[in-house]
Amino acid sequence: MLTLHHLAFSRSQRVLWLIEELGLSVELVRYDRTPEFRSPPELKKVHPLGKSPVIQDGDLTLAESATILRYLDGCYGANRFSPAPDTTEHAIHEEWLDFVESTAAGPLLTVLLSERTGEQGAGDRARPMVGNVLSYIANGLGDKPFLMGERPMLADMQMSYFLAMARMAKALHTYPTLTAYLDRLEAQPGFQRAQARGGPMLPAALP
Structure with a gap:
């Protein structure tokens, strides 16, 4: 089961956009920001950097928006949101x-x-x-x-x-x-x- 750890008002929205485009089934785990507009400490239990977005796909845990976008498009989208390789x-x-x-x-x-x-x-x-x-x-x-x-x-x-x-x-x-x-x-x-x-x-x- 694909899981997206989604922080409010964050870069995670970009990953959720691709998930919607690909029509993927995903467990969306939502986190609110602290009063100081920071990530909550709970995110450190998911990834050592305590940041979002983070996805979990089986035993794989990935952070970094660009890496996640590439991974999802390659694994689940047949790279249809990227130009043809070697061009x-x-x-x-x-x-x-x-x-x-x-x-x-x-x-x-x-x-x-x-x-x-x-x-x-x-x-x-x-x-x-x-x-x-x-x-x-x-x-x-x-x-x-x-x-x-x-x-x-x-x-x-x-x-x-x-x-x-x-x-x-x-x-x-x-x-x-x-x-x-x-x-x-x-x-x-x-x-x-x-x-x-x-x-x-x-x-x-x-x-």
């Missing part, structure tokens, strides 16, 4: 899939946390990096509806949470292409089902 498109897609957390997320999280804590120095230094990242995504998207073309793939699912954070940080208002892209992602039926099942991807503002 240029596949390599580009893999770069986008890893880019979200390896390059893009850090500066944006710094900006959001600086606004929450009032420590503006780090946020001021990170804002130019956020602008560079958003411009890079906008240029890569171009006039396509999704990163790789006409339909959303794993990289788009991965990108959804990052862009929602950017919207929360009020960083998208000068990027209408990305605002429209996020609107398309959130309008996808699988995304809508995931949100109905797992709750909103993010709160209106950080507490």
Whole structure:
């Protein structure tokens, strides 16, 4: 039985979106955040890092959104949400899939946390990096509806949470292409089902 350990307002929403697209039967174990907006200690019983998403599939326990997305699409989706292996498109897609957390997320999280804590120095230094990242995504998207073309793939699912954070940080208002892209992602039926099942991807503002 596949189990998804799902933390409210978290990256886990991306995994739940793919699960909905694949029509998988899953046990959804939900966790609320602490008053400080942190993961609850119960998640450490599932994975040593105490983070979400985490899936359990038989004896396998996996964390990290991109790894989980690849695993589920490969094992249960015949890789239909990835370009064909050994193609240029596949390599580009893999770069986008890893880019979200390896390059893009850090500066944006710094900006959001600086606004929450009032420590503006780090946020001021990170804002130019956020602008560079958003411009890079906008240029890569171009006039396509999704990163790789006409339909959303794993990289788009991965990108959804990052862009929602950017919207929360009020960083998208000068990027209408990305605002429209996020609107398309959130309008996808699988995304809508995931949100109905797992709750909103993010709160209106950080507490």
